[in-house]
Amino acid sequence: MSFNSFDPLGDEEREWLRARPQRSNVRRMWFAVLVLVVILIGLWWLIFRGLFQGDELTKVPTPSTTISAQPPKSTQPAASSFSSAERRQISDAREALNAWGEFAVSGDLSKLGDTFWKEGLQYQKLVKEAPGLQSKNSGPPPYKFALTPSQVLDASGGQRIVRGTVKVSRPGERTQSFQWDVYLRRVPDSNPEQWRLWTVANTPK
Numbered sequence: 001m002s003f004n005s006f007d008p009l010g011d012e013e014r015e016w017l018r019a020r021p022q023r024s025n026v027r028r029m030w031f032a033v034l035v036l037v038v039i040l041i042g043l044w045w046l047i048f049r050g051l052f053q054g055d056e057l058t059k060v061p062t063p064s065t066t067i068s069a070q071p072p073k074s075t076q077p078a079a080s081s082f083s084s085a086e087r088r089q090i091s092d093a094r095e096a097l098n099a100w101g102e103f104a105v106s107g108d109l110s111k112l113g114d115t116f117w118k119e120g121l122q123y124q125k126l127v128k129e130a131p132g133l134q135s136k137n138s139g140p141p142p143y144k145f146a147l148t149p150s151q152v153l154d155a156s157g158g159q160r161i162v163r164g165t166v167k168v169s170r171p172g173e174r175t176q177s178f179q180w181d182v183y184l185r186r187v188p189d190s191n192p193e194q195w196r197l198w199t200v201a202n203t204p205k
Contacts, residue, residue, distance in 0.1 A: 088192065
């Protein structure tokens with residue numbers, strides 16, 4: 001008898017062994033499918049919880065509906081909040097300040113024109129400053145006095161006060177900001193009304 005030809009397995013055992021790996025592969029495939037389904041359910045649940053908070057849908061704006069950042073609103077009153085008479089007074093105050101900017105680089109009192117009262121307190125101060133400015137002769141460009149009004153108030157003697165922020169600037173120099181009360185007096189019998197600068201004072205705190 002040859003031991004090399006001995007086969008302890010019958011035909012049925014041999015068929016069972018051949019079928020077993022196939023069944024294992026099927027089980028692995030179903031297990032992988034089950035794991036994938038569980039992962040998909042988990043992802044869906046996370047997305048669902050992320051979109052809903054407190055039973056309310058969280059709005060996620062699309063690019064077309066996203067509101068861009070807006071600059072802060074100005075606290076200064078709009079021009080329409082002033083009456084026509086007040087706008088005229090503001091305009092005359094600005095004209096006087098612009099003339100002051102021309103004077104500041106030349107010391108030429110004629111630059112002030114008819115925007116200042118010659119007997120006014122501020123004009124008299126500028127008369128004293130004129131010689132020094134003339135010798136310095138800074139030349140153009142002039143200073144810019146930018147007035148942003150906040151109020152127009154009545155004052156004694158029929159005067160008006162244009163209260164606001166005045167920023168003084170000139171190329172190459174640091175911009176300065178002041179809180180000023182610009183006192184105006186009306187030119188008698190002027191029609192339309194004309195106002196000239198009398199003096200300037202720091203706004204009371």
